[in-house]
Amino acid sequence: MIISAVSLSRSFFARSVHKVAPDLIGVTLLVNGVGGRIIEVEAYHHTDPAAHSFRGQTPRNAVMFGPPGHAYVYRSYGVHWCLNFVCEPEGSASAVLIRAIEPLEGLVKMRRRRGLSDERLLCSGPGRVGEALKVTDAHNGLALDRPPFELIARQTKPEIVTGVRIGITKAAELPWRYGFKGSRFLSKPFR
């Protein structure tokens, strides 16, 4: 069977984060040909106290204030690189955090980068995704429809679960975490 790989259109990200985030579940994300299916994301909006953009533009979050369809990469806890996709028309400053993917392409590279063999732990967490896909500040601001990024549309719409976001204290009650129902690659179970 031949399955054609359809890239996401440029307008995909020119919508509300709350539409883009669930639509990303099941989409295949590759960086330099390495990656897999997006399993878990979180939405951050500029009106949301938990968002980096909430208090206005800084050197770190400047990309969030730019055009949609670009990568926003930030250093988490001084240690990890976390990957976001900027959404909505320019200036609204919202983004989707990629929290987990199901490893499909470049398993050998991901295992080497992570120093792990357990597939389930390769990319199940935002810091782990960054390390496995080798995302760094060099990717901050790059367009998502050009190399090294590749986003391939899903064939069918998966069942999606929602819940509260993880690891935040501000606006912790907002159900803006989205996941692929039943996947074993979720960073934490939904309940």
Place this chain on the structure above:
DNA sequence: TATGAGATCAACT
């Protein structure tokens, strides 16, 4: 199974 320290940096008080 659960809690704690360390890594190490931008932004905030």
Place this chain on the structure above:
DNA sequence: GTTGATCTCATAC
């Protein structure tokens, strides 16, 4: 000086 969109390893129950 403290906090945070995190993870790993160590030690304790």
